[in-house]
Amino acid sequence: MAALFCIWIAGEVISRGLGLPIPGSVVGMMFLLMALISGAVQPASIRRGARWFIAELLLFFVPAVLAVLDHPEFLGIDGLKIMAVILCGVVCVMVTTALSVDLGFRLMARLNSDNT
Structure with a gap:
């Protein structure tokens, strides 16, 4: 650590x-x-x-959850808008990561097949 x-x-x-x-x-x-x-x-x-x-990753998110409780406006329509942006961002990151990993594996497979 x-x-x-x-x-x-x-x-x-x-x-x-x-x-x-x-x-x-x-x-x-x-x-x-x-x-x-x-x-x-x-x-x-x-x-x-x-x-x-x-x-222990969950412990790092506790302060963020407590901050949301201090701002009740996040529990209304503003919160839904923010949640939509977060979800779209997470989906974009996951898709990009999956495509990058897939591309990496394909390149490694191609390099391995060329070397044999």
């Missing part, structure tokens, strides 16, 4: 220091991806912390 936290903090420092329009957490994930690809970080070394974060 400490390694994941340090990568996140490094991403935040770089993002804010350079004035990037990308959130620091995304910059940190890019660093982690590069470290995993290069072999500088082994997946086994961060697996336990990542599993803990995923297992």
Whole structure:
């Protein structure tokens, strides 16, 4: 968990220091991806912390739920509009991710068939 936290903090420092329009957490994930690809970080070394974060993911959403309770206007038509935008965004992300993974698998299969 400490390694994941340090990568996140490094991403935040770089993002804010350079004035990037990308959130620091995304910059940190890019660093982690590069470290995993290069072999500088082994997946086994961060697996336990990542599993803990995923297992406790619901706790990270509790403050957002409490914020909604402080704003009753979110429970009316404005809330429905926001929910529609969120659902459309989630669907777009899921479709894009599925298509990207499918494309990646097809490219890997093609490369594997060319090498044999």
